[in-house]
Amino acid sequence: MAEKYELKTKEVWDGNTAASHALRQAQVDVVAAYPITPSTPIVQNYSSYLADGYVDGEFVMVESEHSAMSACVGASAAGGRVATATSSQGYALMVEVLYQASGMRLPIVMTVVNRALASPLNIHGDHGDLYLGRDAGWIHLIANNPQEAYDMTLCAFKIAEDEDVRLPVTTNQDGFLVSHTAQIVEPLDDETAYKFVGDYKQKNPMLDFDHPVTYGAQTEEEWHFEHKARQHKALMDSPKVIEKVFAEFKELTGREYKLVESHNMEDAEVAIVAMGSNYETAKIAADEARKAGIKAGVVCPRSFRPFPIKEMAETLKNVKAIAALDRNCPMGTIGALHNEVAGAINAFGQNAIITGYIYGLGGRDTTVAHNLEVFKDLAMNAEAGKRVTPLQKFINLRGPELSFFKVGE
Amino acid sequence: MQLYVRWHSRAGQGAVTGAKALAEVMSQQGKYVQAYSVYGAEKRGAPMMAFDKISDEPINDHSKGINPDYILVIDPSLVFNPEILNDTHENTKFIVTTHMSKEELLAMPQAAHLKGKNLFVVDAIKISQEDIGRAMPNTPILAAFIKISEVVSPESFLDTMKVILSKFPQKIIDGNIKAMTRAMEEVK
Amino acid sequence: MATPTERLENWDEFEIGAVLKSFDENGNYSRDHSKTYKVADWRVEKPVFNRDICIDCDMCWVACPDSCFIVEEVVNKRGKKQANIVGIDYDHCKGCAVCVEVCPTPIKSLLMFPEFEDNNNALANWPKKEKKDK
Numbered sequence A: 001m002a003e004k005y006e007l008k009t010k011e012v013w014d015g016n017t018a019a020s021h022a023l024r025q026a027q028v029d030v031v032a033a034y035p036i037t038p039s040t041p042i043v044q045n046y047s048s049y050l051a052d053g054y055v056d057g058e059f060v061m062v063e064s065e066h067s068a069m070s071a072c073v074g075a076s077a078a079g080g081r082v083a084t085a086t087s088s089q090g091y092a093l094m095v096e097v098l099y100q101a102s103g104m105r106l107p108i109v110m111t112v113v114n115r116a117l118a119s120p121l122n123i124h125g126d127h128g129d130l131y132l133g134r135d136a137g138w139i140h141l142i143a144n145n146p147q148e149a150y151d152m153t154l155c156a157f158k159i160a161e162d163e164d165v166r167l168p169v170t171t172n173q174d175g176f177l178v179s180h181t182a183q184i185v186e187p188l189d190d191e192t193a194y195k196f197v198g199d200y201k202q203k204n205p206m207l208d209f210d211h212p213v214t215y216g217a218q219t220e221e222e223w224h225f226e227h228k229a230r231q232h233k234a235l236m237d238s239p240k241v242i243e244k245v246f247a248e249f250k251e252l253t254g255r256e257y258k259l260v261e262s263h264n265m266e267d268a269e270v271a272i273v274a275m276g277s278n279y280e281t282a283k284i285a286a287d288e289a290r291k292a293g294i295k296a297g298v299v300c301p302r303s304f305r306p307f308p309i310k311e312m313a314e315t316l317k318n319v320k321a322i323a324a325l326d327r328n329c330p331m332g333t334i335g336a337l338h339n340e341v342a343g344a345i346n347a348f349g350q351n352a353i354i355t356g357y358i359y360g361l362g363g364r365d366t367t368v369a370h371n372l373e374v375f376k377d378l379a380m381n382a383e384a385g386k387r388v389t390p391l392q393k394f395i396n397l398r399g400p401e402l403s404f405f406k407v408g409e
Numbered sequence B: 001m002q003l004y005v006r007w008h009s010r011a012g013q014g015a016v017t018g019a020k021a022l023a024e025v026m027s028q029q030g031k032y033v034q035a036y037s038v039y040g041a042e043k044r045g046a047p048m049m050a051f052d053k054i055s056d057e058p059i060n061d062h063s064k065g066i067n068p069d070y071i072l073v074i075d076p077s078l079v080f081n082p083e084i085l086n087d088t089h090e091n092t093k094f095i096v097t098t099h100m101s102k103e104e105l106l107a108m109p110q111a112a113h114l115k116g117k118n119l120f121v122v123d124a125i126k127i128s129q130e131d132i133g134r135a136m137p138n139t140p141i142l143a144a145f146i147k148i149s150e151v152v153s154p155e156s157f158l159d160t161m162k163v164i165l166s167k168f169p170q171k172i173i174d175g176n177i178k179a180m181t182r183a184m185e186e187v188k
Numbered sequence C: 001m002a003t004p005t006e007r008l009e010n011w012d013e014f015e016i017g018a019v020l021k022s023f024d025e026n027g028n029y030s031r032d033h034s035k036t037y038k039v040a041d042w043r044v045e046k047p048v049f050n051r052d053i054c055i056d057c058d059m060c061w062v063a064c065p066d067s068c069f070i071v072e073e074v075v076n077k078r079g080k081k082q083a084n085i086v087g088i089d090y091d092h093c094k095g096c097a098v099c100v101e102v103c104p105t106p107i108k109s110l111l112m113f114p115e116f117e118d119n120n121n122a123l124a125n126w127p128k129k130e131k132k133d134k
Helices: A015-025 A040-051 A065-078 A088-103 A128-132 A146-161 A190-197 A224-253 A278-291 A309-315 A336-347 A368-384 B015-028 B076-080 B102-106 B109-114 B124-131 B138-149 B154-167 B170-186 C059-063 C098-102 C119-124
Strands: A011-013 A030-033 A058-061 A082-086 A109-114 A139-142 A169-174 A182-185 A260-263 A270-273 A296-301 A303-305 A321-326 A353-358 A392-394 B002-010 B032-038 B047-055 B070-073 B093-097 B118-122 C045-049 C069-075 C081-088 C110-114
Touching (some): A011 B015, A015 A109, A040 A082, A082 A088, A146 A190, A146 A224, A182 B015, A260 A278, A260 A309, A270 A368, A278 A296, A278 A368, A321 A336, A336 A353, A353 A368, B015 B047, B015 B138, B076 B093, B093 B138, B124 B138, B124 B170, B138 B170
Parallel strands (some): A030 A058, A109 A169, A270 A321, A353 A392, B070 B093, B093 B118
Antiparallel strands (some): A139 A303, A182 B032, B002 B047, C069 C081
């Protein structure tokens, strides 16, 4: 039996520490990892807790991230609670196996610390890796500060392992801005946290020798489509479970999470949609914009996959102008989040003016003032009743203004 | 109340740990905190910065830049870098480690940028070498900051530091307490 | 198609994760188990096993990709337990001939014959060792 870890009701933790304590409290059976900046401390801390007797489990050291996720797939199919962490290039190397994990319906939890993808090499935060795993069949939860990194990781186990879901989940936090920024985190005590997550419920475990199973079947054109459609349905249905788990979590902690988070949206005429730490920075900008007479609000999808299409449209139904902020260079389109939001509002017959902004690549600082500039653009579009600003702009980019699809071009 | 502190250090001198310790101390006082650092892929010895944001309200701003109320310079050579003045305001207080007196330091042409500034000096390197046994100037500078800023009483500061340091051997804890007490006395 | 039409289930009917169970709820081999999946009609030629020449090296047992070699535990003349090859499971043999390839006896104890050839006939016509004149 693992030893109890003494925690204060208020700890000063960075996002990595917060996520690693969640792994410890969930009593993860197997962590297989190949540590990479900035997520290294998550698995490093887990191995320390293991060595110090605070968790009963196994830490498997492997020779690459591809092997790390492969070992996670094996351990999860064998019937254990499994977790790992990665970032950036490591995430990229895992991608092949991410699809295996979701296709085999293995409830692995991966705490991702978002970091830019090379080249050029960069260790700081952007959402390049998150977007890389977008279509891999995982649930992607977004945490905007260390408290949420802790909360989302605990919830992730409960969501992934639910019998109606049985899908792997990533929890995402911005590299350095959350992962290495110490803030106040109110953890649950070990017993309460474990009780919330619950005992691991096995499904078709390979180590059940009385009921042998085969994982990794080949399915050609007569089977593959049906399997993928079923997997997609599980993902599309998962918001019910996500909301149920969030409701239980609120009951326990008083902290409320929704599929779509929003700030000042009740009467907002213009809105920024953003994921990650800039959601919180933009909230301050929205408050300041209101002082300047702009009815500004901010929106954040709590789950990037499944994308809360209906809830997103509902939240944005009364706004006149929307800016979707993508912390990733879309390389040939307007932006993943922009396209999701545009699709969502279009699907429900809404016609707000929507523009895209690229920001924060490789950890580039994005301030309240930068977000305020976006609100000023939005106010111009709302005022004109049509798009008068470029379709795509870049925030805090050095050099002459870079934008695409200027009006009149 | 909002308070911004920027640490100037070299990687390996403990600025990140110092900034987190300050955050811990202030959180014990019921404040909201953010402690973070800015560094690249540099190695030990490269100049770097760490930051503390302290507030009565929850801190939502995740941008890195601040207008510091306090500048803590924990490496003696960084005192001569005019960049320590970046984004400061007229009331910013500078607490720097140096073996010189304030007058000797200000007499140096390389320190001209500090003239007329709200300057405090303490030899955190020497204190840490003598009392802790190695050049780890983070805790003495933190103590000097506590003394100058009066954000928390020296007694409750030292009590919290004992808890933070509790994972270390008793000898290290005692050395740090001694060094911090001395820094609070010697900072001028 | 490899799957018989009557076995093609709809997307909402099968086990999630493409997991295949070996046994059904009654403990019988499931239809997904290879035991119940017969591939005899895949063969054009079949291997025939000649017990009289076999030295029980078990190379065919190791090499067979479908575990088609039926073994029997016997006690040898030194009183030790040993696995004897006694025959071929023709329900699961696809006729790949790997067993013939690995058989090490000077005259093979496994040879490929046309599917319609009677096994007794095949054994009667087995190649003989040529006697060298001294």
